[in-house]
Amino acid sequence: MAKTTHFVVHFVFCLLFLNFSVLEAYLSSDLEALMAFKATSDKTNKLTNWSSTSDLCTWPGVSCVRDRVSRLVLENLDLQGSFEPLTALAQLRVLSLKRNRLSGPIPDLSNLTTLKLLFLSHNHFSGEFPASVMSLSRLFRLDLSFNNLSGEIPATVNHLTHLLTLRLEENRLSGSISGINLPSLQDFNVSGNHFSGEIPKSLSGYPLSSFAQNTALCGSPMKTCKDIVSNPTKPGSDGAIASPLIPNTNPTIVSSSPSSLPSTNSSPNKSSNTHHNGSTAKISPLALIAIILGDVLVLFVISLLLYCYFWRNYAAKMRDGKGSKLLESEKIVYSSSPYPAQPGFERGQMVFFEGVKRFELEDLLRASAEMLGKGGFGTAYKAVLDDGNVVAVKRLKDAQVGGKKEFEQHMEVLGRLRHPNLVSLIAYYFAREEKLLVYDYMPNSSLFWLLHGNRGPGRTPLDWTTRLKIAAGAARGVAFIHNSCKSLRLTHGNIKSTNILLDKTGSARVSDFGLSIFTSPPATSSSAPRSNGYRAPESIDGRKLSQKSDVYSFGVLLLELLTGKCPSVVDSSGGPGSGYGGAIDLPRWVQSVVREEWTAEVFDLELMRYKDIEEEMVGLLQIAMACTSPTPDQRPRMSHVVKMIDELRGVEVSPSHDALDSVSESPSLSEDTCGTSQ
Structure with missing residues (x-):
């Protein structure tokens, strides 16, 4: 037994020693590669801090992962010659050597199999497009612009299926670009080269600046390619393909005017053939005028018949009493009248909260309206009032609203919640046939649209700083809801990217809070709530929503921000699940x-263009994973989530952060008010 134990310990020790030896060997090879590059290329001694006696992972421009060089950024350092020694850095993921004086052919890069970003612009590289790039299957960004590269782009460039950026401007490249087909491409530029031929449809969505200074290129967005096939009915053409570079071999035919065609005697065979076919038969001016008048007369008769038909139907509807303002499609906001026909029924009224501009229900009915979307509780509209004021109206058509008193008490609580990161409820209307909520209008769409909408050429991706700002703002909004009205322990109940809106300053505003109370419990597991991709595990089976389930939903929202993927959501409007990336269980x-x-x-992938954000992304990922813990008790409180995100952003956190966004921030809200809905 003792011998066996000794053997196991010895074996484990040998393995550890072997791993350490291998790691040391790798580290030594990385060191040799960097020092060799410095010796051959750093003629002006800009890399003075690079020393074989210090830890290479602390050198300027060098970053490591698990003691291997993973990132090398050496820009504008007057480096010269070749960077071939750097191709030994087998774990390199980012290589940027922009704005130096490196020259010669681009060395063989096939050893850099983990490379994701390659920036070699503004150097003096020559030779052909580097064929070894095709072996970099993980490459996202490739920038070889402002060099002296020549030759053609090989067709194998299409093997780089993950490529988001391809910048080749200001080189001496030539040939065709019609074969380029990179479905993930977002940033493309080949201007200032010698390319020729037609621009393919897959690239036609890029701006003119992406193709400028290539005089032989044609097609959208440049000038239309000329039709080089000659008119087969012209004498002397014989349907042949004519070249604009070949002079006309029949100088007697110089005009396309019918009156200047040569006589039948001058070309008996060809002219008689064309007249027999009727293809060049001359039409007299009188016949031409008769054809035009006939067409006009037919159009007039058709228009008259259509006018009579639609006018008769419209007049009939007016006689039947249906010709009201609601027939105007741009004015339709509500399909049923808020004024009941039954005698003795009390008509509803608009109820406004303090500090908001008031208007009448009739003003809302007259407003020009535009549908914004359809959610779990009804349809939302943008309404432009006659005085120019713009509001958002949510019509609670699918909500399970109880009695009037309970509804009004709950609205009283929600209407008093005021915070810079909440969409303010400014009024409501209750009648038996109609329940309306009126909110401030947010002009800059939703987080869902910014993340997933219009993912194609020319789209402006949502940058990292904006994503982090939106995450912080949304977190503060949800934390305020949780800390307000503590006797009720308010929840949002439906946190998702379509409910995070942006105001005119770009700040995140949380909407649709507190409406989950109107959701009827699912009768069976098959009728689980919508937005399952955001739902906490404990709430999917119909259990009551809690603040901890809000934290889970917010964690999924953070994962959506980080991954760019949609959670597994089924929505009546097509659903985020149908968006970019497909529907998946994100956590x-x-x-x-x-x-x-x-x-x-x-x-x-859209975040790969930004530098020095890895730590922040990993930090936000850790927060998101803590929020989406399967066990509710292991999830942080929203006030703590706000604190962690603020620390990640470098925002100074006050010592009293636990009292964040308490009731004191909403002076009109008191615990007495909270009690009204109990």
Whole structure:
């Protein structure tokens, strides 16, 4: 037994020693590669802090992962010659050597199999497009602009299926670009080269500046390619393909005017053939005028018949009493009248909260309206009043609203919630046939649209700073809801990207809070609530929503911000699940990827263009994973989530952060008011 134990200990020790030896060897090879590059390329000694006696992971421009060089950014340092020694850095993910004086052919890059970002612009590289780039299957960004590269782009460039950026402007490249087909491409530029031929449809969505100074290129967005096939009815053409560079071999035919065609005697065979076919028969002016008049007469008769038909139907509707303002499609906001026909029924009225501009229900009915979307509680509209004021109206058509008293008490609580990161409820209307909520209008759409909408060429991606700002603002809004009216322990109940709106300053505003009370419990597991992708595990089976379930939903929202993927959502408007990235269980997918130690694969490809944000992304990922813990008690409170995000952003956190966004921030809200809805 003792011998067996000794053997096991010895075996484990050998393994550890072997791993350490391998790691040391790798680190030594990285050091040799960097020092060799410095010796050959750093003629002006800009890399003075690079020394074989210090830890290379602390050198300027060098970043490491697990003691291997993963990132090398050496820009504008007057580096010269070749960077071939750097191709030995087998774990390199980011290489940026922009704005130096490096020259010669781009060396073989096939050893850099983990490379994701490659920036070599503004140097003096020559030779052909580097064929070894095609072996970099994980490459997202490729920038070889402002060099002296020549030759053609090989067709194998299409093997780079993950490529988001391809910048080749200001080189001496030539040939055709019609074969380029990179479905993920978002940033493309080949201006200032010698390309020729037609621009393919897959690239036609890019601006003119992406193709400028290529005089032989044609097609959208440049000038239309000329039709080089000659008119087969012209004498002397024989349907052949004419070249604009070949002079006309028949100088007697110089005009396309019918009156200047040569006589039948001058070309008996061809002219008689064309007249027999009728293809060039001359039409007299009188016949031409007769054809035009006939067409006009037919159009007039058709228009007259259509006018008579539609006018008769419209007049009939007016006689039947149906010709009201609601027939105007631009004015339709509500399909049923808020004024009941039954005698003795009390008509509803608009109820406004303090400090808001008031208007009458009739003003709302007259307003020009535009449908914004359809959600779990009804349809939302943008309404422009006669005085120019713009509001958002939610019609609670699908909500399970109880009695008038309970409704009014709950609205009283929600209407008094005022915070810079909440969409303010400014009024409501209750009648038996109609329940309306009126909110401030948010002009800059929703987080869902900014993340997933219009993912194609020319789209402006949502940058990292904006994403982090939106996350912080939304967190503060939800934390305020949780800390307001503590006797009721208010919840949002429906946190998702379509309910995070942006105001005119770009600040995040949380909407649709407190409406989950109007959701009827599912009768069966098959009728589970919508937005399952955001729902906490404990609330999917119909249990009451809680503040901890809000925290889970907010964690999924953070994962959506980080990954650019939609949670598994089914919505009546087509659903986020039908958007970019497909419908997936985000928390489960992220956990599986992180478990395999491929954390970098989690993040949205659109974030790969930004530098020095890895720590912040990983930090927000950790917050999101804490929020989406399967056990409610292990999830942080929203006030703590706000604190963590603020620390991540470098925002100074006050010592009294636990009292964040308490009731004191909403002077009109008191615990007495909270008690009215109990």
